[in-house]
Amino acid sequence: MAAAVAWLRRGPWGPARRCRLAGGRSYSGGGGGYPSVSLACPLPGVPKAVFAAAEGREKFETRVTVLENGLRVASQNKFGQFCTVGILVNSGSRHEAKYLSGIAHFLEKLAFSSTAQFASKDEILLTLEKHGGICDCQASRDTIMYAVSAEAKGLDTVVNLLADVALKPKLSDEEIEMTRTAIRFELEDLNMRPDPEPLLTEMIHAAAYRDNTVGLNRFCPVENTDKITREVLHSYLRSYYTPDRMVLAGVGIEHEQLVECARKYLLGAEPVWGSGQSKEVDRSVAQYTGGIVKVEKDMSDVSLGPTPIPELTHIMIGLESCSFLEDDFIPFAVLNMMMGGGGSFSAGGPGKGMFTRLYLNVLNRHHWMYNATSYHHSYEDTGLLCIHASADPKQVREMVEIITREFILMAGAVGEVELERAKTQLKSMLMMNLESRPVIFEDVGRQVLATNTRKLPHELCTLISQVKSTDIKRVVTKMLHKKPAVAALGDLTDLPSYEHIQTALSSKDGRLPRLYRLFR
Numbered sequence: 001m002a003a004a005v006a007w008l009r010r011g012p013w014g015p016a017r018r019c020r021l022a023g024g025r026s027y028s029g030g031g032g033g034y035p036s037v038s039l040a041c042p043l044p045g046v047p048k049a050v051f052a053a054a055e056g057r058e059k060f061e062t063r064v065t066v067l068e069n070g071l072r073v074a075s076q077n078k079f080g081q082f083c084t085v086g087i088l089v090n091s092g093s094r095h096e097a098k099y100l101s102g103i104a105h106f107l108e109k110l111a112f113s114s115t116a117q118f119a120s121k122d123e124i125l126l127t128l129e130k131h132g133g134i135c136d137c138q139a140s141r142d143t144i145m146y147a148v149s150a151e152a153k154g155l156d157t158v159v160n161l162l163a164d165v166a167l168k169p170k171l172s173d174e175e176i177e178m179t180r181t182a183i184r185f186e187l188e189d190l191n192m193r194p195d196p197e198p199l200l201t202e203m204i205h206a207a208a209y210r211d212n213t214v215g216l217n218r219f220c221p222v223e224n225t226d227k228i229t230r231e232v233l234h235s236y237l238r239s240y241y242t243p244d245r246m247v248l249a250g251v252g253i254e255h256e257q258l259v260e261c262a263r264k265y266l267l268g269a270e271p272v273w274g275s276g277q278s279k280e281v282d283r284s285v286a287q288y289t290g291g292i293v294k295v296e297k298d299m300s301d302v303s304l305g306p307t308p309i310p311e312l313t314h315i316m317i318g319l320e321s322c323s324f325l326e327d328d329f330i331p332f333a334v335l336n337m338m339m340g341g342g343g344s345f346s347a348g349g350p351g352k353g354m355f356t357r358l359y360l361n362v363l364n365r366h367h368w369m370y371n372a373t374s375y376h377h378s379y380e381d382t383g384l385l386c387i388h389a390s391a392d393p394k395q396v397r398e399m400v401e402i403i404t405r406e407f408i409l410m411a412g413a414v415g416e417v418e419l420e421r422a423k424t425q426l427k428s429m430l431m432m433n434l435e436s437r438p439v440i441f442e443d444v445g446r447q448v449l450a451t452n453t454r455k456l457p458h459e460l461c462t463l464i465s466q467v468k469s470t471d472i473k474r475v476v477t478k479m480l481h482k483k484p485a486v487a488a489l490g491d492l493t494d495l496p497s498y499e500h501i502q503t504a505l506s507s508k509d510g511r512l513p514r515l516y517r518l519f520r
Contacts, residue, residue, distance in 0.1 A: 044439050048416070050443075061456065062456070064452065064454075069243040069267055069268070070243045070467050073247075073248045073249075074250070075251070075253060082150065083151075083152040083252035084149045084250070085155065085258070085438045085441075086162065087145075087162050087163075087247070088446065089241060089245055091104065091142075092144060093216050093218045094216055094286075095281075096236075097281045097282050098139040099236050102221060103232065105139060106137035106183070107183050112165055113169060114170040115165055117160075122513070128161070131154030131158070132149055133151070133154065140218070141205075142379055143449065155261060159248070159261035162248075166246075167239065167266075168269075170272075173234055184222065186219070193302070194302045199489065200489060202218060203487035203489065204318050204485055205384070206293050206487075207285065207290070207487055210291055210435060212284060212286065214379055215289075235342070238271075238275075240281065241271060245281075248266060248447050249448065250441070266323060286381045286382040288482065288483075291483070291497040292485075292486040294488045294489075294495070295448070295489045298491075299312055299489075311392070311490070311491070312370055312490060313391065315389050315390070315400055315403065316405070316487040317386060318486075319386070319479045319480065320482045322377070322383045322475070323379060325451065329378060330467055331474075332385060332475055332503050334422050334472065336376040337425050338356060338418060338472075339356060341363070341387070342363075342372075342373055343373075344363055344371065355418070356374075357418075357419060358374060362389075362403075363410075368392060368395055369389065369391050373387070385479065387407070389402070393492075395494075396494040396495050401496075404512065405509065405510035406510070409510070412473075414469035430464075431461075468498060496512050500513050
């Protein structure tokens with residue numbers, strides 16, 4: 001032990017060695033015949049050290065290439081052996097004015113079925129399985145998205161498969177019939193769910209944009225399920241599935257590789273519906289109308305069992321905000337975060353939004369309120385900020401007044417602490433979501449589809465940081481001058497009239513006009 005301590009104290013070269021350190025300082029070491037070595041100079045015979053350095057910013061920028069046929073190819077670099085690649089089409093339920101409502105819903109269900117190259121859905125899944133891949137299709141009001149996550153080595157196979165799925169689906173009679181059955185079941189399930197949020201979202205859009213663009217039904221109406229045929233689908237696809245309305249987006253792959261695959265499989269590809277005469281593309285701009293959509297429904301038995309959900313009436317009130325292309329989009333996003341809200345039960349601290357206005361002013365003060373949540377829907381030409389609330393049917397009038405008062409209070413004073421908290425929470429949510437590869441893919445695809453470019457997360461964070469309380473007040477004041485959109489579901493006996501709700505949102509305090517009744 002003593003020998004070991006002595007060795008550590010004097011070092012292996014004896015007490016006489018003398019080594020020079022950087023900066024000219026030295027320590028005594030002793031003899032041993034070794035020359036003194038300067039650590040400030042490169043050592044003879046030793047290769048030059050290579051130090052790690054931060055990659056250049058260009059490595060993290062989204063690269064976009066436009067092919068000769070108008071197809072845009074966008075990619076984002078990301079570390080890892082897996083990639084997410086997909087085709088986004090500027091098409092959705094908002095483009096169905098000249099067609100049968102429900103086509104986008106059908107296309108979503110028919111995606112990744114048999115194609116010119118693949119005999120069945122099973123064959124597609126087996127092909128993806130070789131590369132550890134999964135596939136998905138989602139249709140929204142303005143976009144249809146076909147996506148695959150797989151090993152980056154299988155990029156060629158993935159792009160080939162995506163091109164076949166998007167441009168050469170067989171749409172066999174058997175597949176269309178199965179889709180009809182699936183849609184009927186989904187519509188039935190939608191009306192039986194304890195959570196009415198998807199139904200209310202449809203209703204508020206129908207009220208806000210009556211019979212136009214984003215107000216058109218996203219789900220296929222039951223009466224249209226038998227009317228949609230292969231010919232109807234081909235007629236729609238011929239108009240909207242054109243290269244100039246598509247983006248091939250990829251995350252986790254090299255841009256040059258993706259462009260090469262796009263040229264190979266998507267440049268000059270002839271779709272199965274041919275390139276014959278097509279109807280004119282609907283370029284209508286969303287017209288905000290305001291209004292009310294009411295559905296009287298018995299909600300007393302939506303959730304049976306030992307602990308059933310009590311009977312509730314659901315109200316959603318919305319006002320027009322702005323499109324995601326406008327500068328005011330960021331202040332509206334901060335406002336939505338500041339309002340926050342959620343259910344009457346939520347475990348967690350500030351990170352769950354427990355200090356948002358709808359928690360502090362509504363759920364914490366009114367124990368009978370079961371839900372109060374803010375939503376912000378934004379599109380390329382309009383937007384909708386709305387609050388969803390639910391309570392016992394006997395307290396509907398009071399609930400509506402609480403919500404209208406919250407809308408009026410938005411235009412009041414905004415505390416510095418709550419504003420900073422909302423901005424921090426929005427930036428945090430943005431950055432945490434963009435840790436996920438599929439989310440980055442969707443962000444890249446949607447931004448490039450709408451603007452041909454992409455704002456990076458750090459640019460968005462800078463814009464969020466620049467929002468001031470005066471910006472919030474300005475956008476709210478402008479918003480409150482619009483007619484409200486109202487959706488109501490459940491027992492609506494005590495629901496105030498649309499005119500009374502409109503009057504409350506035009507008043508200084510948000511209160512409903514008083515009712516005087518002879519008999520209660």
